[in-house]
Amino acid sequence: MPTSVHAMKTAETAAIPGQKHYLTRGTGAYRRASVALFLSGFSTFSLLYCVQPLLPIFSQQFSVSPAESSLSLSLSTGFLAVAIVCAAAVSEGLGRRSLMSISLVGAALLTIATAFAPNWHLLLVIRALQGLVLGGVPAVAMAYLAEEIDPRGLGATMGLYVGGTAFGGMSGRVLTGIFAEYLTWRPALFLIGAIGLAAAIGFIALLPPSRNFVRRPGFDPRFHAKAWLGHLSNPALPFLFAIAFLAMGSFVTIYNYAGFRLVAPPYGLNQTELGLIFTVYLFGIGASSIGGLLGDRIGHFSVLLFGLALTAVGSALTLFASLPTIILGIIVLTTGFFMSHSIASGLVGRLAHGTKGHASSLYMLAYYVGSSLMGSAGGWFFAVEGWAAVVIFTLVLLALAFVSACFAQHLARRKA
Template sequence: MPPSVHAVKTSETAAIPGQKHYLRRGTGAYRRASLALFLSGFSTFSLLYCVQPLLPIFSQEFSVSPAESSLSLSLSTGFLAVAIVCAAAVSEGLGRRSVMSISLTGAALLTIATAFAPNWHLLLVIRALQGLVLGGVPAVAMAYLAEEIDPRGLGATMGLYVGGTAFGGMSGRVLTGIFAEYLTWRPALFIIGAIGLAAAIGFIALLPPSRNFVRRPGFDPRFHAKAWLAHLTNPALPFIFAIAFLAMGSFVTVYNYAGFRLVAPPYGLNQTELGLIFTVYLFGISASSIGGLLGDRIGHFSVLLFGLALTAAGSALTLFASLPVIILGIIVLTTGFFMSHSIASGLVGKLAHGTKGHASSLYMLAYYVGSSLMGSAGGWFFAVEGWAAVVIFTLAMLALAFASACFAQQFARRKA
């Protein structure tokens, strides 16, 4: 790797067209970038999903229904979905590193503010703003990886980033549940926000500047519209976007309403016990890294199809009444989902032609719209027909995701 990559540490520069200076495994810059992107995934998902174990508490304290309490999460993911599209466009001019740094810092501060919300409606407003701010991380992080990491190791690096998101999702849920049990929910959110702020500082200190990024000063709506349209007319990519929508929608639906089922009789779990169930995210951390490595070796679509089938099997296992079997089902579902997400997100960078930030933004838009819409819709199924209806709903989405993966594979083969 050229020494110049190591010399620039504080500013983001534009690349010279035609020259590529990739971060390669074994270098100091690669290790710093890996740790920084791990921290960004950790912070984003811990801040975003820290309210999930609190949904039953919100429902009781603010006298709202389960579906209404899920708005504290769905509004964040919904606004984040919209912000991702704008953030990808902004990052073309401002720079990947700058956008991610501002987003991580702002989201951590808003989480701290949530702890002081005096009423339900203001809490929802702050959570919606947090979603807007967080939009600067996911799609931009994927674009940074696709641009800066040696393509031969992109699958493994993307798996590590997704592993960070899994660790953050687990930590936010588990720690919030434990802190809420002993300190109430307000101090719990304050502590999670402080941890997110520390992660943001670490990210800013570690991430190397972009070397292959080509800055586009100003804002040209026609350029961005053409870029998004080009990806939508790519035969394979819309099916990958559909997988993001459907797989994330099914995953969040299970996690949103499993808590309501498990705090009620005959299980009667407390907040600490409920939070500890989210330690199954450890399986997601391993699955995302292993999935990326396997995809590089035996084929990305083969691993993607296997991961989606595994997610469906996990969802079906939660139909049993035995608590150990329910937890096993959540483990299997989590493993399959993160394996699928790791592969699908990596495929976006491989299948997109240019403007990878725009392609990533469309993937993440579908991902979070699925989380927001399907995560809230699942509450209606739970209220009307109970847990069995939730599982049927998720299995239907996963069947469509599996079909989408098959179509995407066929189009990718024709193109090759």
């Protein structure tokens, strides 16, 4: 074996005690980690959001209101938010890779089980359990990236992971809509679960073991409480957590209730047409990667503020009656949101001091609590005052997120 090749393989596998050994671009380990984390994001979000295009079907078949039908998603995201906090603590002893693998396989199997739920209440129970199981992925994946990837390229890699979440969110929605149109909703969920299981197997086969992670055997409540309180006392981080809550709440609200608007007159879209609208998630994939690269080059907070403003513009565009303009608004909204999310999640890893898994768990807790609470609250606005009230609700949330970003930027600069 040539000396240069031997040196490259040694650099991929041999860690020097007491020294950080990052995955860097150009190595096989880096490429495998990138594909694996993309698969984890894809699987997590396709399984989580596959029910979103089915909300009008659930409302009709189970005789529940739009807000009640949204519980099939809100319960998952709500329990996932709680599980994320616990998952960060569990991963300190079990390990990042092991916990993510268990979570992905379990969530895929529960999605398959959802297809066989005989009634509405059992369906909700299974979806809640799925949220609990999925909690082992998002915060831990972000912690893995922050620990294992060279900090000089973390923004781009985080953007790629968030791009995987965008692709998963799109695929889950689009494929479920198409499958439900031709096969009904039960086979649709079964097939989505099978795809998620295949992605989980690919993740397990590809992800390199952690090399900078230090295992903490046992469970020490004082250690974890101290870690979480330490991050909450970091001046800038609580504002980033607020951005996660507010931006995700506004984003999910638009996606939850746009379907109810578009299947009704004068639009009358069928499930396939409604599902195809979610292909605009492709713009989120590009925005995540581009946002991360721009943040590394021109400043993360500048890109964050721009992304939030873009999200608000997209939300406002959906007020128009023209279907092409509504779709354009969803495109702009999706682009701005994923740009903001990739930057904000990366900033958490940069600004946190130690125990990055705990910091990520707080960010994801806020992210999914926002999805759960605001996503369901939007249904009340839709039922009482229609789509205009939904848009006003989301614009208020985004204005608060913009102000939070300004405070976070000021505090981070002052500390630096």
